[in-house]
Amino acid sequence: MVKSQEEVRRIQGAVEITEKAWNAALESVSAGTTEREFADVYQRTIPSEGANHSPHGIYWPPIGFGRRCAFTDTAKPADYVIQPGDVTRLDGGCLYEGYTCDIGRARSVDGIGQTPPAAVG
Numbered sequence: 342m343v344k345s346q347e348e349v350r351r352i353q354g355a356v357e358i359t360e361k362a363w364n365a366a367l368e369s370v371s372a373g374t375t376e377r378e379f380a381d382v383y384q385r386t387i388p389s390e391g392a393n394h395s396p397h398g399i400y401w402p403p404i405g406f407g408r409r410c411a412f413t414d415t416a417k418p419a420d421y422v423i424q425p426g427d428v429t430r431l432d433g434g435c436l437y438e439g440y441t442c443d444i445g446r447a448r449s450v451d452g453i454g455q456t457p458p459a460a461v462g
Contacts, residue, residue, distance in 0.1 A: 355442035362386035376418035380404045392435040402433030
């Protein structure tokens with residue numbers, strides 16, 4: 342199947358919005374940040390960029406910190422507070438003009454409150 346330029350534009354839009362939400366959530370991390378607060382930033386960013394939330398089967402997209410990141414396919418964000426060296430894990434996406442994006446991302450947060458390094462790859 343070949344995608345039209347319009348379909349490619351919509352898919353790219355969904356990817357860009359999802360990545361922007363992930364980065365906004367990462368930038369919000371500071372000492373004392375909980376999974377729920379991280380998820381809230383992620384969730385607020387998507388509609389602010391003109392997209393809708395993807396259905397996750399639960400209210401929040403699966404997000405976990407530290408040991409809980411192993412359960413992000415089923416984890417509902419909780420009051421767990423991020424610790425230096427924890428890994429954050431997200432499995433989420435959005436719906437943009439009828440096209441969806443679904444990503445899984447993980448990142449260590451050694452420097453809590455610092456700007457994260459550029460993605461590799």
